[in-house]
Amino acid sequence: MSKKIYLYGNWKMNNTYSETEKFFAEFEGAYAPYKNDANLEVGIFAPFTSLWPLSQGAQKCGIVYGAQNVYYEPKGAFTGEISIPMLQEYKVTHIILGHSERRHIFLESDEVIAKKTKAVLDAGMIPVFCYGETLEERESGNTFSVMERQLKSVLNGLTSAEVEKIIYAYEPVWAIGTGKTATPDQAEEVCGWSRKLIGDDKVVILYGGSVKGSNAKELLSMKDIDGALVGGASLKPASFLEIYAAYKG
Numbered sequence: 290m291s292k293k294i295y296l297y298g299n300w301k302m303n304n305t306y307s308e309t310e311k312f313f314a315e316f317e318g319a320y321a322p323y324k325n326d327a328n329l330e331v332g333i334f335a336p337f338t339s340l341w342p343l344s345q346g347a348q349k350c351g352i353v354y355g356a357q358n359v360y361y362e363p364k365g366a367f368t369g370e371i372s373i374p375m376l377q378e379y380k381v382t383h384i385i386l387g388h389s390e391r392r393h394i395f396l397e398s399d400e401v402i403a404k405k406t407k408a409v410l411d412a413g414m415i416p417v418f419c420y421g422e423t424l425e426e427r428e429s430g431n432t433f434s435v436m437e438r439q440l441k442s443v444l445n446g447l448t449s450a451e452v453e454k455i456i457y458a459y460e461p462v463w464a465i466g467t468g469k470t471a472t473p474d475q476a477e478e479v480c481g482w483s484r485k486l487i488g489d490d491k492v493v494i495l496y497g498g499s500v501k502g503s504n505a506k507e508l509l510s511m512k513d514i515d516g517a518l519v520g521g522a523s524l525k526p527a528s529f530l531e532i533y534a535a536y537k538g
């Protein structure tokens with residue numbers, strides 16, 4: 290039996306409200322051939338201001354959708370932040386947390402990311418938890434100690450049911466938006482290692498970092514890689530869906 294593939298698109302700070310409407314006008318037709326494929330789960334993560342057209346388009350197509358961040362407090366004096374109840378009114382089910390751009394540009398700590406993850410789980414939603422090492426950390430031989438710290442800080446104190454609900458996304462920072470992809474063996478090594486550290490064979494682990502049609506088959510065929518978290522190539526329906534088409538061959 291072939292495995293289920295998760296194809297998740299992280300739009301980052303791209304696609305305005307009207308651009309999101311245009312995306313779905315095109316996506317609906319492009320996605321039609323895959324719509325009933327039980328081995329594919331597509332998800333799109335848009336900026337907050339595009340959540341309304343995203344929710345409409347995604348519900349019509351029957352795909353998963355979500356936000357790229359959230360604050361852990363339910364309300365209050367937190368200028369510029371968005372809460373979980375705010376996202377729930379858009380029927381958001383999934384939220385990306387701990388993305389390397391949040392960690393490195395906006396200086397989010399392991400502690401804050403862990404609090405956000407717990408709040409999302411408590412709300413019955415699914416965190417898409419990102420982790421990964423920088424080039425400097427890899428070159429200095431610290432890949433696994435960095436990731437162990439990142440993973441343990443979020444897993445600490447969770448029940449096994451909660452641990453299993455999280456979708457994990459290994460994204461080496463040096464491969465994000467750089468055109469440099471981890472080799473399938475490098476990605477598999479970390480995803481397999483992560484599965485052991487998490488201690489649960491059933492967890493879903495994605496790889497992210499310059500995934501596109503031309504490298505998808507090799508990456509997604511690896512045993513411990515359940516799917517892809519895609520940035521740049523997710524911005525257009527054709528380049529996004531091409532990733533799954535390439536895997537299927």
Ligand code: PGA
Binds near residue numbers: 468
């Ligand atoms: P990329 O981004 O596919 O553009 O490298 C991946 C990500 O940051 O999730």
